[in-house]
Amino acid sequence: MTLILSLAAVALSLSLAMAGAWWVAERSGNHGWVDTIWSYASGAAGVAAALLPLGGEPWLPRQLLVAGMVGLWSARLGTHILQRTMRGHDDPRYADLRRQWGAAASRRLFHFLQVQALAGFVLAVAVGAAAHNPAPFWRLGDGLGVALFLGALLGAGLADRQLARFRADPANRGRVCDAGLWGVTRHPNYFFEWLGWTAYPAIALSLAYLPGAAALLAPALMYVLLVYASGIPPNEAHMLRSRGDAFRAYQRRVNAFWPSPARRAPRP
Known part of the structure; x- marks a missing residue:
């Protein structure tokens, strides 16, 4: 209760x-x-x-680790x-x-x-x-979870800085940012946001701990929200209105979500 x-x-x-x-x-x-x-x-x-x-137990190391991760996010x-x-x-x-x-x-x-x-x-x-997760602390899943979380945090921060630097240059006014991470995915901020939530299943999943499967809800939910609902669709609709053909060309060259080398622009 x-x-x-x-x-x-x-x-x-x-x-x-x-x-x-x-x-x-x-x-x-x-x-x-x-x-x-x-x-x-x-x-x-x-x-x-x-x-x-x-059960009245004091906070365990895994609880403090996970609390710190979500607090930092x-x-x-x-x-x-x-x-x-x-x-x-x-x-x-x-x-x-x-x-x-x-x-x-x-x-x-x-x-x-x-x-x-x-x-x-x-x-x-x-x-x-x-x-x-009641498993002994610091197993492989804990290390993988921390690595995924830190990689996502650093990637999101880098993407934000690259976009801010691009927008600060007056020569880029009206252009579409395709610098750095923005040249391998149209939404690196969304990709790394999703990646960060994969850290929790890595920490939670264990054959001996069935409730850990609930941690899969986080990356599943964030993927649906970012790719199909409140993330990419309204963002790209706005960009098409504000950037027009330049953004359409960007869509043809660069994947929406999953990072991949940019495709060559088709010859006219």
Whole structure:
């Protein structure tokens, strides 16, 4: 019962956090606050799930490791989005949704953000499943999980810096960034975001620990969201409107998600 009540408290906290995100976004007119608050709230939920005491035992090393991982993910992503949000530009994805929803935009956005709260809860469950693996600490899966997480963190940070450097050059105004990692996948930030969530199944999966399979929910959910829902589709629709033929040419040369060498541009 304690576990059920604790998970219910995590779910309620996420729901309230995203209700607050809706209120802030509606009052400010800047919907970048939505992803900022979601990143911090989902990280806090993951830390809580990782550190949830089961059976009155003190925190174990794997719990502290996993809590640190999800906390670091949240701090990096949330702060990156916060810096962008503080510049005052509305997120074009949410602006497009509001135009599509018309007079019902405010109500539909509230419901949409509650779905995001549910997604954050699923991620927290996956994190908790990894943290509570009862196997002796520091086995091969722990090392693999840490390697995947750090690789994803470094890759996402590098992609963000490459894009910022490209945009800071006035000569690139109106162009599509294809420098560095952006030349092997159109969305390296999304790819590394997904890769980071594969760390938790690596830590959790064990034949002797069937609940560890719940950790697979994290990369599965993030793949669907990033590739088919709130990630690539609205982002590319915006880029097609703003960059037109230049972005279409980029689509023909570079894979959307999985990194791969760029293809040669077809001859006219």
